Amino acid sequence: MEAAILRVRGLAAGYGPVHALSSVSLEVPDGAVTAVLGGNGAGKSTLLRAVSGTLRFQGGAITGGTIEFAGERLDGRNAAQIVAAGVVQVPEGRQVFARMSVADNLRAGALGARHGRRGEQEARDRVLGLFPVLAERAHQRAGLLSGGEQQMLAMGRALMARPRLLLLDEPSLGLAPMMAARIADTVREINDQGTAVLLVEQNAALALGLASRAVVLENGTVALSGTADELAASDEVRRRYLGVGDEEAAADAEAGIRAEHDHSDGRPTLRRWVA
Numbered sequence: 001m002e003a004a005i006l007r008v009r010g011l012a013a014g015y016g017p018v019h020a021l022s023s024v025s026l027e028v029p030d031g032a033v034t035a036v037l038g039g040n041g042a043g044k045s046t047l048l049r050a051v052s053g054t055l056r057f058q059g060g061a062i063t064g065g066t067i068e069f070a071g072e073r074l075d076g077r078n079a080a081q082i083v084a085a086g087v088v089q090v091p092e093g094r095q096v097f098a099r100m101s102v103a104d105n106l107r108a109g110a111l112g113a114r115h116g117r118r119g120e121q122e123a124r125d126r127v128l129g130l131f132p133v134l135a136e137r138a139h140q141r142a143g144l145l146s147g148g149e150q151q152m153l154a155m156g157r158a159l160m161a162r163p164r165l166l167l168l169d170e171p172s173l174g175l176a177p178m179m180a181a182r183i184a185d186t187v188r189e190i191n192d193q194g195t196a197v198l199l200v201e202q203n204a205a206l207a208l209g210l211a212s213r214a215v216v217l218e219n220g221t222v223a224l225s226g227t228a229d230e231l232a233a234s235d236e237v238r239r240r241y242l243g244v245g246d247e248e249a250a251a252d253a254e255a256g257i258r259a260e261h262d263h264s265d266g267r268p269t270l271r272r273w274v275a
């Protein structure tokens, strides 16, 4: 496994009386895609918000533990400082600036990252290379884009800050399967270009196809962690998150996922997390 770029240790977080995360520890390797799976309310979004410093915008707070990015502590820093450090979140539901043009949304993404004009131009070239449709729609209001295009814009806006780590919250949510597959291809391309990705997804098949490692959150704690192959081979994950009931369907799902990975010996060594 590559060196970790993000290290979360014993993280606890909540919203007033609501304890959303407790004793969460995980490592995100540099340059790879790491997936976070889990059912509704498991704490996935809370984890991303804690890392990006946006928890307080939702009335939440970190109550314990540490978050370290590239050797520096992020917990205690505000959202703008965390963007400047190289971590940018694409929130669930896209949240593009609906009344602003596509071009202005992208411009807004570069604010605060302080990469200079040349850096901004390089970032824009990269974003428009990944999402040519955003160049075609540059002067259109963001609110008029389709759901898939808004997801592309939200990801493009985040990339304008030139993050080293991109946090993606449910990028496939509400999208038709073909558009979800296109978004997945782009996540792979973004990662191939050298950006580490922490991906929260309810679509476990899609997430495990993209990720090299994954964790499963249950009730605010890490229940399982391992390589994507190990998790994809786990009966528990297949039953609960891949929606696979019978053996034939299980084989199909696994074949689809394994096609994305170099599979070595095929023996799962899934680790049940002990906090």
Ligand SMILES: Nc1ncnc2c1ncn2[C@@H]1O[C@H](COP(=O)(O)OP(=O)(O)OP(=O)(O)O)[C@@H](O)[C@H]1O
Pocket: 015, 018, 019, 020, 038, 039, 040, 041, 042, 043, 044, 045, 046, 047, 058, 059, 060, 202
């Ligand atoms: N802004 C908030 N105020 C109060 N409680 C919240 C808030 N956001 C989330 N919660 C609670 O925190 C817990 C974890 O929620 P979180 O949104 O992190 O889960 P999730 O795994 O992302 O679920 P989903 O897939 O439904 O978004 C849940 O009990 C949820 O009700």
